[in-house]
Amino acid sequence: MHADIPTGQLPTAARGAVAIISNRRGELLLHLRDDLPGIAWPAHWSLLGGGAEPGESPAAAIxxxxxxxxxxxxxxxTELFExxxxxGSGQIVTFFSASWDGDEHSLPLSEGVELRFFAPEHLDTLTIPPFIRAGITRHLAARLP
Structure with a gap:
């Protein structure tokens, strides 16, 4: 795994984890976050995930x-990078990848507004946190032949 964080920040920073979930068509599952005060990146399309609880590893958190x-x-x-x-949150976020081919509308969404699969070529029209956009771009570039 590769980290894009200065080493001095690793031991004390809060941790989080997100998952880049793709289906067999190569679409990515994104989560429209609530538009609430006090949350990081309100009303942005993001990846499913969140903060790790005290003592919880990023793998367990995701x-x-x-x-x-x-x-x-x-x-x-699959653990990708951090x-x-x-x-936003100030967390060190570990990115994971996975695949899932179900109907996103059938999922019992308990946070946020909506889950939806998007083709990668449509992501540039969405409001996505910069670090999430960079992580998705990095992941997609690594998958190219």
Whole structure:
């Protein structure tokens, strides 16, 4: 795994995790966040995930978050990289990838406004946190032959 964070920030910063979930058509599952005061990146399309609880690893956090937010089983998660959400939560966020081919409208969404699959070529029209957009772009570039 590759980290884009200065080493001095690793031990004390809060941790989080997000999942880039794709379907067999290559579309990515995005989550429209609530527009509420006090949350990072309100009314932005983002990835499912969230903050790690004290003592919880990013891998355990993403499994818990996927279940809590959308009832989504975490199968075959691959840890990708970590980066700093410098302008939002301030967390060091670990990115994971997974695939899922279900109907996003059937998921029991417990946070946020909507879940929807988007083709990568349509992502530039969405309001996405910069660190999430950069992570998605990095992941998609690594998948190219």
């Amino acid at each position: 499994v818990r978050e996927l279940d809590e937010e959308a009832g989504l089983p975490a199968r075959e998660l 980066t700093l959400d410098a302008h």
